[in-house]
Amino acid sequence: MGEFELIRRFFAAAPCAQGGEGVALGIGDDCALLDVPSGEHLAVSTDTLVAGVHFPDPCDPFLLGQRALAVSTSDLAAMGATPLAFTLSLTLPAADEAWLQAFARGLNHMAQACALRLVGGDTTRGPLSLGMTVFGRVPRGSALTRAGAQPGELLCVGGSLGDAAGALPLVLGERVAAASIAKPLLARYWSPQPQLELGLLLRGKASAALDISDGLLGDCGHIAKASQVALHIDRTRLPLSEALLSLGGRQAAEQCALSGGDDYRLAFTLPERHLADVQAHWPDVAVIGRVAIGEGVHLYDEQGGELSLPERGYQHFGPSRD
Incomplete structure (x- = not known):
């Protein structure tokens, strides 16, 4: 042929x-x-x-x-x-x-x-x-970009994080899980749903946005750099699915959410006055932190103490880990 x-x-x-x-x-x-x-x-x-x-x-x-x-x-x-x-x-x-x-x-x-x-x-x-x-x-003038986040705004994501990263060992045949756990995780890996309607909803509301493809920490770093601000993430507010938590516990689930790739959820910064309207139309939107003066991405625990950042998302030409 x-x-x-x-x-x-x-x-x-x-x-x-x-x-x-x-x-x-x-x-x-x-x-x-x-x-x-x-x-x-x-x-x-x-x-x-x-x-x-x-x-x-x-x-x-x-x-x-x-x-x-x-x-x-x-x-x-x-x-x-x-x-x-x-x-x-x-x-x-x-x-x-x-x-x-x-x-x-x-x-x-x-x-x-x-x-x-x-x-x-x-x-x-x-x-x-x-x-x-x-x-x-x-x-014209309505496109969401990575630049524009302002100190005091909310940092939000379009739904649960880490499921595709949690699914990867299942995809590769490195482990097995009960169908009730494996099925929703594998669906998030193989059939991610682009958040097109959420993107349209955020026009004129969100100040900066991107999709999470290489891990939350790494991708939020792009917003922080483009907007010349700091992003403060509250670890306790990460939205985690029951399937991901059941697969390996909270610590492993948080690692998937922070550093795992392939989520394809939107991460965006939002003036607080728009939050109720956005969540009314898209209830899965979760507030995970705030925009602050400074630079880079910072992770905090439930007491407000700053944590060391875990390994960030995948980079094709990053430094060797050997």
Whole structure:
């Protein structure tokens, strides 16, 4: 099966590739054409997912298709952008029809859930990797960015943290757990749900935001640096799921929440006057700390004593731990 036959059979014919609002020209030409209304910006984000680094290989291709698009779409949520379209660059060791069919189904499932249209991409032979570029639109002056947090504001997250990190040993087959524990954790790893509606809700309210992909401590450090403030996190206020607590106890759950990656929840700073309105529409939003004068991220215990920071989130080119 050639490259163009592969594209035609498994991707161009998918429901998510049939065009729609904002897509003037999709798959089949040298470029896609997107319509962006006057007064709006085009939000663009690119992610690369490599087998053995970002996901285990082998793995279920349906789940991989869902996950690959979800983690990229989470960047649109973090900017308060409305999803528009995406492209896929797919590097495959071989054109396995059963694998491609399952992957395309998972990809289409997430695309339709997020109202995204597949408008192009590329395929090539090589070690398995996925390149996703997502496009969204946001009114000028309304995009959420990492800069803008002000001392005195609240530091919030969009829901429970650490579940995907807790699931990783289960994904890798390093341990087992009862179904009542494993199922919700594995769902958070393989089917993260981009918090698109929360991102839209935060426009005009949140002063800074991002999605948590590489761990709470590390990602909050980006807000602190961009906003030139300090972020104070109260360890006792971390939202932890019952499944994560049951898996390994509170200390392990806190470590997952603070340093584990792949949460894809939004972390944001918020003037206190907006909290009631945001929680009325999104009850899972939790206040975990405050913005302060200073720099960096600081962690405190229940008595208000500052704690040493545990190891931060994953870095591809960080210092060796050997």
